[in-house]
Amino acid sequence: MKERLINFICRFYFLLIMIFLYIPIAVMMVLSVNDSRSRVVWGGFTLRWYGQLLSNRQIREALFTTIGLAFLSSAIALVIGTAAAFGMHYMKKSRYALMMGLTNIPMLNADIVTGIALMLWFIRFLPLGFTSVLIAHITFNIPYIILAVLPKIEQMNMSVYEASRDLGATAAYGFFTTILPQLSGGILSGFFMAVTMSMDDFMITYFTKGAGVNTLSTMIYGEIRKGIKPEMYALSTVIFTAVLILLLVVNYAPYAREKVQHRELAQREA
Amino acid sequence: MDTILELQNISKSFDGKPIIKELNLEIYKNEFITLLGPSGCGKSTLLRIIGGFETPDTGRVLFDGKDITNLSPDKRRLHTVFQKYSLFPHYDVADNIAFGLKLKKKDKAYIEDKVQYALRLVNMEGFEHRKPNSLSGGQQQRVAIARAIVNEPEVLLLDEPLGALDLKLRQEMQRELMKIKKEVGITFIYVTHDQSEALTMSDRIIVMNQGIIQQMGDPKSIYDEPQNAFVADFIGESxxxxxxxxxxxxxxxxxxxxxxxxxxxxxxxxxxxxxxxxxxxxxxxxxxxxxxxxxxxxxxxxxxxxxxxxxxxxxxxxxxxxxxxxxxxxxxxxxxxxxxxxxxxxxxxxxxxxx
CATH class of the missing domain: 2.40.50.140 (Nucleic acid-binding proteins)
Structure with missing residues (x-):
């Protein structure tokens, strides 16, 4: 009896958390296929709002900006962040700790502070526009790359690299054939994490973008100020789904690789 | 005897701690020479200096009379068999062995022939398409040896290659290493802390402790006439x-x-x-x-x-x-x-x- 009560409380608690976390998003998704401009009346199922999304040039442009910005900034941050992670790995302990702190601060810092600071900095040197947003996104993406790649560097097996050099490989060839494959898991998850962060960002983009440049999030914000339209529900649903899929890929990819390794190991033992 | 490698006045320290102290050593062609000593005695560091993975603080490394002290590992005519096998995990056995030959742009038929020869030499025929992590420790070490030997180095460096194997397999591999040595006829520089391994295989043993050579000589003279208490204590019980x-x-x-x-x-x-x-x-x-x-x-x-x-x-x-x-x-x-x-x-x- 007592056990069943505890069991019930546990389930209830879990359910409560899920309701608070996901019901709002579910409501938004439902409204995105609601054939009515009202927020309280169900007017039947429709994909009309999604259709309008696709035909809206402004939204299409914002979508391309968002995706382009996300992948470009992540790719550049990937190179810088990986190089930084290598540098940190070979630092003395005290300097390593200092660098780690410097890496963490931008992540903990309020976005609005980062956004305003970057804006103040940028307007001194270059016109606000796609370039300034790109630099801002690279800046806040670098820490995510470092944090994803660094543990892999610490685990890596250097003797494989030495073996390649020993067998006649140049430093660059040895790096690409032996080191990079070992880091690929961290690099991949860091990259997609950065893409997600870039797509998610509103605050920093808002402050560093010039007139005429819009990502989906800044565009939604602009539209909502004029009044909420159901297209925005549809757009938000699309963004949520895209980010969800990305996150699933990021989290599932290393797990899948592990499973393959386990299977190989099991075969070997059999 | 012809000298192939000469170490002149080699010193090396890490973080101010001396590991090798003004060491001089001549290594002859075709000998099986063993660097023997407890862990931390500098034997592995010495091997890494010969292999080109460390640069000595002072002194020179001469190969065939030419100074190779500052030459990078890929430009040296010697190869290393590492302690942890260090096979390329994403390549299969044949690709692992062919790695060095492909870098030298040898043609396909030649590479295939050499890979087969190397596999036969280490008793691993039929394992061409297995991935390293599906092999046992002993098998991985055989592949590592084949991968080095296939490039026809003039000197083979072996850094405690049998350290991770169990006793029976170790003894079996010792016999095979001696057989391989006889077949390819090149210089083996072998690092170990296992005195019985050293006594079994070597033409000459260099006993090291605290970065200096304590004694060198053939196994019998090392065992029968230890020159100081350290050697006497380290080689067998005394x-x-x-x-x-x-x-x-x-x-x-x-x-x-x-x-x-x-x-x-x-x-x-x-x-x-x-x-x-x-x-x-x-x-x-x-x-x-x-x-x-x-x-x-x-x-x-x-x-x-x-x-x-x-x-x-x-x-x-x-x-x-x-x-x-x-x-x-x-x-x-x-x-x-x-x-x-x-x-x-x-x-x-x-x-x-x-x-």
Whole structure:
């Protein structure tokens, strides 16, 4: 009896958390296929709002900006962040700790502070526009790359690299054939994490973008100020789904690789 | 003999801690030379300097008379077999072995031939398309050896290659390594902390401790005539006891005068006396050079490991016959089995080669 009560409380608690976390998003998704401009009346199922999304040039442009910005900034941050992670790995302990702190601060810092600071900095040197947003996104993406790649560097097996050099490989060839494959898991998850962060960002983009440049999030914000339209529900649903899929890929990819390794190991033992 | 590698005055320290101290060594063509010593003695660092993975602080490395001290590993005509195998995990066995040949842009048929030859050499035919992590430790090490040898290096460096294997496999691989050595006829520089491995395989052993060479010579001379207490203690088990060299052919241990075969010491010089456990025999009390009480008898299979206390010294004896614990026994020794050594003036005094 007592056990069943505890069991019930546990389930209830879990359910409560899920309701608070996901019901709002579910409501938004439902409204995105609601054939009515009202927020309280169900007017039947429709994909009309999604259709309008696709035909809206402004939204299409914002979508391309968002995706382009996300992948470009992540790719550049990937190179810088990986190089930084290598540098940190070979630092003395005290300097390593200092660098780690410097890496963490931008992540903990309020976005609005980062956004305003970057804006103040940028307007001194270059016109606000796609370039300034790109630099801002690279800046806040670098820490995510470092944090994803660094543990892999610490685990890596250097003797494989030495073996390649020993067998006649140049430093660059040895790096690409032996080191990079070992880091690929961290690099991949860091990259997609950065893409997600870039797509998610509103605050920093808002402050560093010039007139005429819009990502989906800044565009939604602009539209909502004029009044909420159901297209925005549809757009938000699309963004949520895209980010969800990305996150699933990021989290599932290393797990899948592990499973393959386990299977190989099991075969070997059999 | 032709010298292939020459180390001149090599020193190396890490974070201010000296690892190798002004070391000189000549390595000859086609010899199987072993660097033997406890962990931290500098043997692996020395191998890494030869391989090009470390640069010495001072000194030069000469290969065939040419200075290669600052040459990167990929430009040296020698290859290393690493302790942790270090196979490329995403390549199969054949691709691992072909790695060096592909870099040298050899044609396909040649590479295939050489890979097959190398696989045969290490007894791994039929494993071409297996991935390294599906192989056992011993198999991985065979592939690592094949991968190095296929490039026809003039010197092969082996860094404790059998360290991770169990005893039976290790002994099997020792025999195979010697066979491979005979077949390819190149210089092997072998690093190990396992003295029996060194004694079994080597033409010449370099015993190292604290970054300096303690003794070098063939296995028999290292075992039979250790030059100092460290070597005596490290190579096999030894009784090392303080003695006084009264005059030529006579040494005093624990107040007893014992005839020996050593000469050339100062009269009444304090010395270290080394006696191997298997050279001592247990006799009736009063008949040997000393009397003691049997403290412990442990059956080891091939022999009994017996401890006998005489005064404040405990002798280790290996005997084919057991003794009664607690009983009094005599110990006897043949004069030629007593090895007398100078006391070192300092803990890391270098003992020069005696051949």
């Amino acid at each position: 009784n090392i006891i303080d003695g006084i060299m009264l005059r030529d052919y006579l040494v005093q241990i624990q107040g007893v005068d014992i005839p020996c075969v050593d000469i050339g010491f100062k009269p009444n010089e304090k010395v270290d006396v080394v006696i191997r456990p298997e050279d001592l025999s247990i006799v009736e009390p009063g008949r040997g050079f000393t009397i003691g009480r049997v403290m412990e008898v442990i059956y080891q299979g091939a022999y009994y490991d017996i401890r006998v206390a005489c005064g404040d010294f405990e002798w280790a004896i290996q005997s084919n016959n057991p003794a009664m614990p607690g009983s009094m026994v005599g110990l006897s020794i043949l004069p030629e089995n007593i090895q007398i050594m100078h006391k070192p003036r300092s803990s890391d005094e270098q003992i020069i080669e005696k051949n």
